[in-house]
Amino acid sequence: MKPLISLSGLTKSFGDVEVLKGIEAEIGEGEFFSLLGPSGCGKTTLLRIIAGFETPTSGALLLGGQNMAGVPANKRPTNMVFQSYAVFPHLSVAQNVGFGLRRSGLSQTEKGKKIEEALGMVGLAGYGGRAAHALSGGQRQRVALARALILEPKVLLLDEPLSALDKKLREQMQSELRRLQRQVGITFILVTHDQEEALIMSDRIAVMFDGQIAQLAAPQELYRRPVSRRVGDFIGxxxxxxxxxxxxxxxxxxxxxxxxxxxxxxxxxxxxxxxxxxxxxxxxxxxxxxxxxxxxxxxxxxxxxxxxxxxxxxxxxxxxxxxxxxxxxxxxxxxxxxxxxxxxxxxxxxxxxxxxxxxxxx
Amino acid sequence: MSAWLAKRGGWLWAYAVAYLVFLYAPIFLLPLFAFNDSTVIAFPLQGFTTEWFKGLTGVPALTGSVKTSLIIAVTSSVLATLLGLCAARAGVRYRFPGKGPILGLIMVPLVLPEIIVGVSLLVVIVSILGAPLSSWTVILGHTLICTPFAVAILNASYQSLDTSLEEAAIDLGETPASTFRLVTLPLIMPGIVASLLISFTISLDEFIIAFFLTGAEPTLPVYIWSQLRFPQKLPIIMALGTILVAASVVLLTLAEIMRRRGLRRAGAKDTGGFL
Amino acid sequence: MISWGVFHWKHAPFESPPKLLPQCRKSPLERAGVSHNLGRTTEHVSGDVGLSAGHGLSDAKKGLLLAAPPGLYAVLLLAVPLGAVLLLSFWSQDFLTLDRTFTLKNYREAFTEPLYMLLLGRSLLIAGAVTIATVVLAFPIAYFVSFYVRPERKSLWIFLITIPFWTSYLIRVFLWKVILGYNGVLNSSLQGLGIIEEPLTFILYNANAVVITLAHAFAPFAILPIFVALEKIDRSLLEASRDLGEGKFRTFTRVTLPLAMPGVVAAILIVFIPTIGDYVTPRLVGGPDGLMIANMIQTQFLKLNNAPLGAALAVIAMLSVSLISLGIVLATMRWMKGGK
Incomplete structure (x- = not known):
């Protein structure tokens, strides 16, 4: 595994509350990596640190060998699918998907082509002209995915992307996300509190409790050889x-x-x-x-x-x-x-x- | 019948209608007297005339005061909306030391008797600074009392704006400045327009503070006040009032439409009302 | 073929190898036309919700920076002037020259001159009457809109209620004079209907007229907070009360009213405090017996050129109002806690 992201000694405090207490991990290129834990364990904060929305209190985050300290979110090779999807309600589907291409220097035709391709990739071919606020939850999520993937990020960050969907659609999106990840070969980092979801989708899972990684392992190993009662109890x-x-x-x-x-x-x-x-x-x-x-x-x-x-x-x-x-x-x-x-x-x-x-x- | 009324809240319906009559009584009377062919403001009505509306155009003092009021209202509403934008964003998005007291102080003019605002500004400007009264002093006062309304409206706009929308724009490569222009501004625009319209309406109608702070050029309400003493001028004032009411209703309806559109665009639920 | 290899500026420091992305088909569920609505759930572990591009200012600094312009404006044009009024009230004025030595003369005069105390007492009484009338009249309307109007019609009703409030204040007050006058709309209508023979005289140029006019002017201020409080009441609480054996009336007094109290108290304060400061209504419809302290403050400042005395009267009026408001808040505190 060629490491793409390396986290060393990352801590984060909000006031007196220490949300992350020394995170050590390496995430590989092309890996589907999950941050799994109960709410309040710090997994979302860790994701937002990788995205650049939070600044770690101490520790280092390397991405592709470069230290990300001081690199703002808009200059990082990461893109995010938000929990609420954050699909711009005042724009059309195509404008949403092409949002990040504004400064790409591409011509209108090239942009249009890329947008259509990205939409096709998430199964929304032909939806470009629709108003974003008229979409269903599942469609919005696909728009958010296409919008993030069109920029060819090194890392796609997914913040509980499936938690708002109902059970059937969630199961379907799980396999689709997995397939999409294999297709594009980009590193996916998924935040979830659903252990089943993490087991189904991930190459490796970091189980987090109280701001620390309790165990980092592949799904099978995690299930068969939990390192603590708590991990064993949380997984299955x-x-x-x-x-x-x-x-x-x-x-x-x-x-x-x-x-x-x-x-x-x-x-x-x-x-x-x-x-x-x-x-x-x-x-x-x-x-x-x-x-x-x-x-x-x-x-x-x-x-x-x-x-x-x-x-x-x-x-x-x-x-x-x-x-x-x-x-x-x-x-x-x-x-x-x-x-x-x-x-x-x-x-x-x-x-x-x-x-x-x-x-x-x- | 009465059983039906009691069951369906009918007595409350009847009360509500009576209350609306009470609320609207003065406004319904206004056009009656504005088109009434008599210099006496009393019943019975004498006949239809548009003479009073024609009389409006030939009074330089009136047109001057309208101009003054418009300048003051436009300036105050822009200033109040800009200040309101800052306060609403700070209030909804950030935690900072002294937040409660600072935002509280900004909202104080909402409950402060207007005469206190007028008097205190008068004291500072005239007795302490020794500056002359002018349209600018009225603008200062009106901006002060319009800002809380702007904050209230824009707070609602910011609250219905999902934070992750702005984060998404940043994530997709935009700077904070371009994010504001491309995402935030279009989504809170209805709130901004509503705030401008409400502030404009308040300033245009405000009398108590303007009376204290107006300079050589009176505002429209100050002019109206000076005319209320002359019985023969009253029909013209009624005509003027009719136009003002009509303009206010149009502006407020626009503001309400903008407010609703904003809520719909953000996908939020309507909770009603400006205040 | 997909042009996935186009270099994007944002990822310039990183190499992005071209990748082939076969088109994927629409999912079976989407094809079947099944759509799902998104119920929003947000679980943000962090308290930070700021728009941060990452490494600039801290949240506290950004918040302060944003709050600074309106905050400074309020300090400079509200806090400082209020302080100046307080200061001025301890100075004195002889014709046009201001004497800046500290003196209690204005307060002595304000408290010893019977006219000032009479005006203050009357103002507080009228403000109290206006507050009671406005809130009592407003409560049923707020209750009606909250409980009996269909949800999609509620904002229309609130809009209808607020419209008169936004229309020319001076002209509205003046029209009440027309309505309430000796030959006014009300008297001529009542006479025309044969309900009364002589015109009613107790409704103009006295305190009654001031109360009616101000109850009209402040109606939305009273209705809105009560409406908001009523809207917040969980309707299942009322059903629970009925289920536990209380009748409609007792449910109202034991559940609805206590829960609406915060709104009622807000309405009382928001009507009572500004009413003291009105000098237009007393001047137009109050007659000599309806004049209030604000008229005297205005006169001292603008006509008699005794700003320090006017300032002292303003300070006394504000203090009285504040004390009474504080009393109302303290008196209802226990009630409101019980209500919650």
């Missing part, structure tokens, strides 16, 4: 059980898990770095299986009781109470043909596998 669903861990023969980690008993896991199942003592074990709902009548166990089995059943159509979520476990475990099961949906209160056999556990030392 994770069950946590109290556990004690100790190192055996300097290699394997022996865990005593409440409700599941003793097992051995490997070092890389403790991404945070192993420390002797107590901690917690995390396990994803889909890594647990309920054994139905007649099914043979291939892994370890714990016996418990179905405490709650939540039926989703394609899936059923069970909450299983295990003796010795302080909290119920959530288990997700595909609803296959011939597989019954269990009732609340019946006994259940829970199959689990040591290789799907993650250990978080306290």
């Amino acid at each position: 669903v994770m069950n946590f059980l109290p556990a004690d861990g100790r190192l055996e023969e300097g290699r394997d980690i022996v865990l005593d898990i409440a409700g599941l008993g003793r097992t051995v896991v490997e070092q890389d199942q403790c991404p945070a770095g192993f420390v002797n003592g107590s901690g917690a074990v995390g396990v994803r709902p889909e890594s647990l299986q309920i054994l139905f009548e007649g099914e043979q166990a291939r892994g370890e089995v714990a016996k418990g009781e179905v405490a709650e059943v939540i039926y989703y159509g394609d899936m059923t979520y069970y909450e299983i109470a295990l003796p010795g476990a302080p909290e119920r475990l959530t288990v997700s099961m595909k609803n296959r043909a011939g597989r019954p949906v269990l009732e609340r209160g019946v006994a259940a056999r829970l199959e689990w596998d040591a290789s799907s556990l993650i250990y978080f030392p306290a």
Whole structure:
């Protein structure tokens, strides 16, 4: 990966509030990069610093090897798709898309051609003459995209671009944005609070909490090997059980898990770095299986009781109470043909596998 | 019938209509007397005439005062709108030390008795600076009392203007100055026009401050005031009043149309009213 | 073929390799004509909403710079002159020469001369009566427009209510004289209808006439704040009250009225304070018993050439008004908090 943007020691304070506390990251050329975190974690501020709308309190931002300190937003090779899209309501679609070409020195015909191409790229060919304020939300977003991409920025910044769209359109735009990014090959930096969206679209994700990057990794790694309970909890669903861990023969980690008993896991199942003592074990709902009548166990089995059943159509979520476990475990099961949906209160056999556990030392 | 009235808020309807009659009574009377063929302003009406309107043209003092008032109103409305633009932008967009007191002071003339404004400016200009009274002193006073109205109107314009629109223009390569020209100005233009029209109307009609601060050339209201003492001049004043009311209504309707257009253009919801 | 490689000035320091961008088709959803409306949500973590090209002035400085022209104007033409009036009230004037030695003479005169105190007392009484009349008359209108007029018609009604306010003030006041006079419109109409035999005389050249005329002049000032307060009331609160068993009237007194109080108090202040300063209405329709303190201030300044005494009267009038306003605010404070 050839780095395009490098952030080192970036901090930002508004008055007494420290919004960013030392951001270190490198973002590669042509990468789809997401800043993911709950509201107030500083992700939008970080994006606005990259765009040039905020000045960092300290630290450096390099873009293409150049220090961006003192370079105003209008002189940066970045363009932004705003959360509200910021489509100019007094201009037509074509005037919006061509807004940034005013100083390009291109002739009217060249501009017109570029605008038509950009509109075609976002699926709005022929919409140039429409008034911007008459567009739907999805169309406005496409205009905002075309308007930013027509300037061929090095980096496209997207500030929660899909949060205002309804579920169906959002899902469709997710794949379209991904496809568009591959097409133009530009670095995209997406700010989102939706972990699913980040997983679907990104090459790499920076999970941010309280002004810091908690973990920066590719989606699969982030999901499979979260470095902290908080990351594991934020990305998808994770069950946590109290556990004690100790190192055996300097290699394997022996865990005593409440409700599941003793097992051995490997070092890389403790991404945070192993420390002797107590901690917690995390396990994803889909890594647990309920054994139905007649099914043979291939892994370890714990016996418990179905405490709650939540039926989703394609899936059923069970909450299983295990003796010795302080909290119920959530288990997700595909609803296959011939597989019954269990009732609340019946006994259940829970199959689990040591290789799907993650250990978080306290 | 009364049950129906009570159910549909009918009594309130009746009250509202009566209240509008009360509000509009003087304005409806004005044209009646302006076209009434009698020097006495009283009922019964005597017949139709346009003589009083013709009489308006032959009075140099009147045309002079109209000219003075127009100059003052145009200048004051431009100054008040410029000051209002600064204050509204500062108020809506920025946080800065002393914001509350500064913006509060700018809005004070809205509730201050006008005579206090007139007297205090008179004291400074005449007793302390020793400067002569002129149209400029009236302009100073009128700008002061028009600015709060300009701020109120332009505040609404700025509030309905999405900040990210300006940021988007900057992001697309424009400078702050060209952003203001290409994005901000077109979007708040209806507010600016409304502010100019309202300030113009206030200044044109203002009497109390003008009476204190007017120089050798009286404004139109000051002229009217001087004529109210002469009964035989009253029909001409009625004709003048009719024209003024008609002009005010036209200007205000324009201002209201501009205000609504501005809201629509910014996609905002109409919350009604100038104040 | 797409001319994507055209060099854009903005990205001059960076190389932008030409890229081929195949046209993409319209999405299935858009083709199907499905459109979605955008509901705006903004989550700005930062408090900074300024137009900043990045690295220029800080927000506080930009705000101050912008606020400076109108702020300085207000200081120079409002704060300084008000201070000057206060200063002047402690000086004295003998014919045309101003004596700049500190003296309480003007205040002594203002408080000992019965005429001044009479005018001040009357002004406060008339202003109080005008305020009560205006607000009481205005409340039902504000209530009507807020609760009974269809939403799309509301701004038309507000427009209709504000129009008379913007039309020539002097002529409007004068016309009230015509309406209320001995042979005026009101008397001749009432006589014509046989309701009264002799013309009513208590409606012109006295305080009543001043109250009627000013209640007319300040109507929009009272209606608008009350209207705004009523508009802010969540209508489900009223339904909740009805749901909890209160009748229409009790819902009004226990929910609507307390919630409208901030608007009512604003209306009271915005009518009461400027009323004190009016000298046109008392002069035209007030008669000798309807003259107010502002007439005396005007006379002192413009006719008797005793500006210091006029300044002292202005200061006394402003102080009285401010004290009473403060009293109103303090008295309603608890109420308003309870309302919120």
